[in-house]
Amino acid sequence: MPEKHGPEKPGSEKQGPKNVGAEALVQRLTAARLKVATILTAGMVVAYFGFVLLVAFAKPAMGTLLVPGLSFGILLGAAVIVAAWVLTFLYVRWANGVYDARVADAIAKGG
Numbered sequence: 001m002p003e004k005h006g007p008e009k010p011g012s013e014k015q016g017p018k019n020v021g022a023e024a025l026v027q028r029l030t031a032a033r034l035k036v037a038t039i040l041t042a043g044m045v046v047a048y049f050g051f052v053l054l055v056a057f058a059k060p061a062m063g064t065l066l067v068p069g070l071s072f073g074i075l076l077g078a079a080v081i082v083a084a085w086v087l088t089f090l091y092v093r094w095a096n097g098v099y100d101a102r103v104a105d106a107i108a109k110g111g
Contacts, residue, residue: 022110029102036094040087047083051076 054062055073062073 022106025102025106025109029099029106032102033099036091040091044084044087047080051080 054076062071062076064072066072066075
């Protein structure tokens with residue numbers, strides 16, 4: 001009895017030269033995105049856990065008043081929040097300026 005074959009699913013067509021190049025581009029894009037995400041995540045982890053470790057092990061330094069009402073710890077806490085905003089901004093700039101253009105190129109090459 002012959003096997004029944006349904007309609008082919010989108011994207012299941014054979015890999016031609018055009019699709020192979022697009023596939024390699026997508027793999028490079030995935031690697032680039034992972035690299036950027038890893039670097040930015042590492043930056044946030046260092047900032048956050050560095051702050052937590054200073055709070056835990058350098059209490060006198062964190063309690064040092066810089067000006068009345070503003071301690072070194074409060075300033076660093078605010079810096080951690082600002083670092084999160086800056087890292088988010090950097091990712092959005094990279095994604096909008098580099099990643100999205102390369103994704104559009106991969107889509108155009110992939111058909």
